[in-house]
Amino acid sequence: MSGGFLLPAVILVAVVLIAPFCYTLYRSLFSDYTHSTFNDFANYGAFFTDPNLLRSLENTLMWVGGAIVLPTGMGLLIAMLTNATRWSRAARLAVTIPYAISGSAVAVVWNFMLTSDGAVNGALKGLGLGGLAGNWLLDWPGNTIVMIIASSWQATGVAVILFMVGLQGVPPETLEAAALDGAGPWARFRHVVFPQLRPVSIIVIGMSLVNGLKAFDLIFVLTQGGPGRATETLAVSMYQETFLFLRPGAGAAIAVLLTIIVLLASWTYLRRQLPTQGKV
Amino acid sequence: MSRIVRNCVVVLVALLWFVPTYLLLVNGVTSVSGYSGSPNWYPNSFGLFANIEAAWKTANLGPAMANSLYYSAVSSACAVLLASLAAFAAAIMPVRRRALWFWLIYGGTLLPLQVFLRPLFLAYANTGLYDTQAGMVVIYVAIAIPFAFFVLRNFAVTLPPEVIEAARLDGASWWRLFRSVYVPLSKSAMVAAFVFQFVAVWNDLLFGITLATSRNIRPIMAALADLQGNYSNVGPPVVLAGALVVSLPTVIIFFLSQRFFVSSLKLNV
Numbered sequence: 001m002s003g004g005f006l007l008p009a010v011i012l013v014a015v016v017l018i019a020p021f022c023y024t025l026y027r028s029l030f031s032d033y034t035h036s037t038f039n040d041f042a043n044y045g046a047f048f049t050d051p052n053l054l055r056s057l058e059n060t061l062m063w064v065g066g067a068i069v070l071p072t073g074m075g076l077l078i079a080m081l082t083n084a085t086r087w088s089r090a091a092r093l094a095v096t097i098p099y100a101i102s103g104s105a106v107a108v109v110w111n112f113m114l115t116s117d118g119a120v121n122g123a124l125k126g127l128g129l130g131g132l133a134g135n136w137l138l139d140w141p142g143n144t145i146v147m148i149i150a151s152s153w154q155a156t157g158v159a160v161i162l163f164m165v166g167l168q169g170v171p172p173e174t175l176e177a178a179a180l181d182g183a184g185p186w187a188r189f190r191h192v193v194f195p196q197l198r199p200v201s202i203i204v205i206g207m208s209l210v211n212g213l214k215a216f217d218l219i220f221v222l223t224q225g226g227p228g229r230a231t232e233t234l235a236v237s238m239y240q241e242t243f244l245f246l247r248p249g250a251g252a253a254i255a256v257l258l259t260i261i262v263l264l265a266s267w268t269y270l271r272r273q274l275p276t277q278g279k280v
Numbered sequence: 281m282s283r284i285v286r287n288c289v290v291v292l293v294a295l296l297w298f299v300p301t302y303l304l305l306v307n308g309v310t311s312v313s314g315y316s317g318s319p320n321w322y323p324n325s326f327g328l329f330a331n332i333e334a335a336w337k338t339a340n341l342g343p344a345m346a347n348s349l350y351y352s353a354v355s356s357a358c359a360v361l362l363a364s365l366a367a368f369a370a371a372i373m374p375v376r377r378r379a380l381w382f383w384l385i386y387g388g389t390l391l392p393l394q395v396f397l398r399p400l401f402l403a404y405a406n407t408g409l410y411d412t413q414a415g416m417v418v419i420y421v422a423i424a425i426p427f428a429f430f431v432l433r434n435f436a437v438t439l440p441p442e443v444i445e446a447a448r449l450d451g452a453s454w455w456r457l458f459r460s461v462y463v464p465l466s467k468s469a470m471v472a473a474f475v476f477q478f479v480a481v482w483n484d485l486l487f488g489i490t491l492a493t494s495r496n497i498r499p500i501m502a503a504l505a506d507l508q509g510n511y512s513n514v515g516p517p518v519v520l521a522g523a524l525v526v527s528l529p530t531v532i533i534f535f536l537s538q539r540f541f542v543s544s545l546k547l548n549v
Contacts, residue, residue, distance in 0.1 A: 005369035005454070009362040009385055009425050016422035017388040020399035027398070081290050091294035097301055100534035101527045102483035104501040108508050108523040109304050112319065112516055119303050119319040153300060185282070214392050217485045221505045238394040243490070248398055255394040262392055 021259075028252035036249065043253035052229045053254070056237040059144050060213065063233055064265075066148035067155065067212030072204050074152065075159025076197070080189070082160075083167050092160060099157025103217030110150035111137075111222055137223055140230040147231065151218050155211060159204045166200030167193070202273045209269060213262050234258045308520035315517050331521030335507055338514050340495040341522055344503035347413070348482055349529075351499055355420035356428075356477035360470050362421070363428035368458050370429075371436035372444055382433070388426035396423075397490050404491055411492050416499065419487050424477040431476070435469035436462070475537060479530055500526055 031039035047053050078095055082088035098106065113119045114136040121133040137143045170193055178192045216235040219225060225232035225240055232240065234254055242251030303319060310320050311327025312334070336342045363385075370381050400419065401410070409415030439462070447457050463470075481499075488502035495503070507514070507522045 002369040002373040002375045002454075005365045005373065005458070006375070006381055009366035009429060010381065012362065012418075012422050013385050013388050013425055016400070016419060017391070017396060017426075018384075020396040020403070021391060023399040024395045078290075078293060081286060081293075085287075085290075088290050088294075091290050094294040094298040094301070097531070097534075098297075100531040101523075102485075102501060102530060104483070104485050104504050104508075105523040105527050108504065108519055109300050111508065111511065112303065112307065112520060113300055117318055119299075122318050153297070156297075217483075217501070220485065221508055235392060235394055239397070239486075239490075242398050243401075251398060255392065255397075258392045259395055263390060266390065 024252045024255050027248060028256045030249050032247040032249040039249070043249045044257070046250060046253070047257065052232070053237060055140075055230065056232045056234055056254075059141075059231060060215075060233045060235075060261075062141065062144050063148060063151075063215045064209060064212035066145070067151060067215070068205055068208045070148065070152035071155040071159045071208050072201070074156045075163050075204060076201075078156070079160050079163035079167055080193075083164065092164075095160050096157035098154045099161075101154065103151075103154070104221050106150060106154045107218045107221035110147070110153075110218075113150075114146055114222075137231075138227055143223065143227075143231050147218060147222060150222075151211075151215065155208065158207070162200050162204050163197065166197045170196045206266070206269060206273075209265055210262065213258070213265065234261075304520055304524065307517055308524045310517045312515045312517050315515060319516075327517060328521060331518045332525055334514055334518045335522035335525070338510055338518065339503045339507035339522065341500070341503050341507065341525065343496050344498060344500045345526070347416075347497065348500035350413070351416050351420055352478045352481040355417050355481055356424060356474050358417070358421045359424035359428050359477055360432075360474045363425050363473065364432050364463070364466065364470060365458070366425075366429050367432035367436050368462050371433050372439070372457075372462065373454060385429045386426050388423070389430070393423070393486050397486070401490055409491075411494050411497050413497060415491055416487070416497070419491060420481045420484070423487070424481065428473040428477055431473045432466060432469055435466050439465055475533060479533060482529060 028043055029038055029041065030036045031042065047057065078092065082092045101109070111118070116135055118136075120136065124130060124133045134142070136146045174192050174196070175188055178188045183191065214235055215233050216239070219231055219233060219236050220239070223231045225236045229237070229240070235258060238251050238254040238258065241247045241254060303321075306323050307315070307320055308331065309323055309326060309328045311325040311330060314320070314325030314327065332341075366381075366385055369375055370378060370385075375381065396419075404410035404415050409418065443461060443465075444457065447461055452460070483501060484499060485501040485505060488499040489505065492498040492502065504522055504526050507519055511519055
C-alpha cells in the first residue's frame with residue numbers, strides 16, 4: 001500500500017546512486033591492465049607509495065583544516081562585530097554576497113585576482129610592495145593556501161548568516177545580568193555569548209568540514225589540479241585518475257577512501273557533538 | 281575608544297572583502313579594448329553587452345543557460361514531487377521498517393559525488409543517455425531526492441496526527457489525503473526544498489563535465505569552465521562578464537530569500 005508512494009523515489013535512488021556506489025566499491029579492487037584482475041588492494045596500497053596521491057592527501061588535510069578555521073573564525077568575528085550597529089548591515093552584505101556565487105564563478109574571479117598579471121600583484125606594485133608580488137598559483141603549498149582563502153571568501157557568508165541567527169537567540173537579559181555582575185566585554189563573550197552559540201557552531205563546523213573534504217569546483221576551474229598535480233585534493237585526483245589518466249581502478253580506490261573519510265569524519269564529529277546539542 | 285577601533289576593523293574587513301566583488305563588476309563591464317592588460321580599479325569604458333555577446337559566442341553561454349534553467353526547474357520539481365510522496369509514506373503512513381527506508385533514501389547525500397561518476401558514465405554510454413538532456417535530468421533528479429526527502433520528512437513528522445486521523449475516519453484514501461491534506465499543508469517546505477535544489481543543480485559542475493559534452497547539452501557551469509579555459513584568447517573582461525551573467529539567478533534567489541537560506545541551512549547537518 002505504501003509501496004506506491006515510496007517506490008518511485010527508492011527505485012531511482014537505488015538505480016542511479018546506490019548501484020553505481022556498489023560498482024565503484026567492487027571496481028576499486030581490480031587492476032587497471034587490459035585484463036583487469038583482482039589485485040590484492042594494490043589500488044589502496046598506492047596511497048602509501050604514489051607521491052601524487054600523498055600530495056593529494058596532504059592537500060585534502062590542508063583544505064579541511066583551512067575550511068574549518070577560516071570561515072568559522074571569520075564568520076564569528078564578523079557576526080560579533082556587526083551585530084550591534086545598524087549601519088554595519090552594509091558591511092555584512094559585502095561578506096555575504098559572495099555566498100550567492102557558484103564555486104565555478106568564484107574560481108573565475110580569483111583567477112583574475114591571482115594570475116601573475118592579476119589584481120593582487122597589481123595592487124601590491126601600486127602600493128610600492130612589488131617585492132611581495134609572486135606567482136600565487138604556481139608554487140606549492142602557497143597555491144593550495146590561496147585557494148583555501150578564495151574558498152573561505154565565499155563560504156564565510158553562510159557562517160556569518162548562521163552566527164547572526166545564533167546571536168539573535170541570545171537573550172539580552174543574560175548579557176545585562178553579566179554586565180551588572182561586572183563582567184567586561186571579553187568575559188561576556190567568553191562566558192555568556194559563546195556557550196549559547198554552541199548549537200550554531202556545531203552546524204557551521206560540520207558544514208565546513210564536509211565542504212573541505214569535498215572541495216572540487218574551485219580547484220578544477222582554477223588550476224585543474226596543477227601545476228603538474230600539485231594542487232589536487234582527493235576529489236580532484238579521483239576525477240583525473242579516472243578520466244584523464246584512464247586508471248579507473250585507482251580512481252575508484254580514491255573515491256572509496258574519500259567516502260570512508262567523509263563518513264568517519266561526520267560520524268565521529270556528530271557523535272561527539274550531538275548528545276549535548278540543544279535546539280537551534 | 282574601543283568603539284572606534286571596532287568600527288575601523290568592520291570597515292576595513294568589509295572593504296577588503298568587497299574588493300574581489302568590486303573588481304568583478306568593474307572589469308566585467310570594461311570593454312575589451314579598454315582593458316590594458318592589468319586589472320582596472322575604476323570603470324573606464326562600458327562594454328558589458330559586447331562582453332556578454334562574446335562570451336555567448338565563445339562558450340555558447342546562451343544555450344547552456346537555457347539548458348541549466350531547464351535542468352534546474354524540471355529536475356527540482358520532479359525530485360520534490362517524488363520526495364514528498366516518499367516523505368508522506370515514511371512519516372505518515374503505517375510502514376514497516378521505517379528506519380530502513382529512511383536511510384535507503386537519505387543515505388545518498390552522505391556519499392561524495394565521485395563514487396557515482398564512472399559507473400554512471402559507463403551506464404549512460406551503454407544506454408544512449410550520455411550527452412542527452414534526459415540523461416542530465418535523470419541524474420539531477422536522483423541526486424536531489426535524498427535531501428528534499430530529508431527536509432520534507434522532517435516537516436511531515438510535525439504535522440498534527442489528529443488531522444490525518446480525522447480524514448482517515450471520514451474514509452479518505454491515502455492518495456486523497458496526500459493531495460488534499462498533506463500537499464497544501466507542506467507547501468512552504470516544498471517550495472524551500474525546490475529553491476534549494478534549484479540552486480544546487482544550477483551550480484553543479486561535476487556531472488556537467490562528466491555526463492555531457494556537446495555545447496547544446498552541457499549545463500552552464502561546464503560552459504563557464506570552458507570559457508575560463510579560453511581566458512587568454514578572449515580576455516579577462518569577457519570571462520568576468522560571463523561569471524557575472526551566470527551568477528545572476530543565484531544572486532537574485534539569494535536576495536529574495538535570505539530567510540529561506542537560513543532555515544534550509546539549519547536543516548542541512
